[in-house]
Ligand SMILES: O=C([O-])CC(=O)C(=O)O
């Protein structure tokens with residue numbers, strides 16, 4: 001894990017999201033939640049895009065996993081289609097390759113096996129219907145569009161993916177240094193608020209003292225309320 005990833009990994013996605021709000025950039029990936037694994041995962045995105053095939057057209061399972069560098073987070077754009085593009089065989093290879101985790105804008109299967117492996121996966125949910133002959137891999141390592149309900153983001157190869165129990169945040173590669181600096185300040189401010197309330201200061205006072213709500217002052221871009 002490189003230095004910026006290690007800093008972000010010390011904080012949660014909430015602090016990273018607040019830092020992106022301050023940068024005026026939407027980063028939260030709507031509609032996906034953790035399916036397996038634990039803790040905070042941070043790593044550069046390795047992107048994969050799937051497209052639907054017409055009925056009757058043969059489409060084999062996608063072979064990309066052997067090319068993913070260790071430490072990466074695989075980000076699979078499957079537009080929430082009702083078929084899977086991730087399962088326990090892929091997860092076992094991912095563990096062996098020391099990948100950080102997988103984010104599927106769609107569904108995964110073999111979830112019990114993936115949980116036994118302890119491999120971190122985020123997805124819209126679990127569903128067992130195969131993607132074979134329903135979707136095919138259309139691109140790897142190109143920008144992809146992900147997110148449900150029209151609340152979408154572009155993820156570019158090498159953007160940092162940070163994910164925990166609250167969901168996934170995408171940090172654009174050119175904002176990593178700024179976000180690392182801001183997230184450290186956001187987390188320090190929250191620790192000061194907590195320290196004050198633990199010694200009896202009313203929360204409203206502690207928030208004013210430490211500028212808790214200033215965090216929203218540049219929240220002007222993107223992200224549904
Ligand atoms: O076809 C899939 O969705 C992947 C799969 O089951 C596996 O990796 O075990």
Ligand SMILES: [Mg+2]
Pocket residue numbers: 087088089109110
């Ligand atoms: Mg399987």
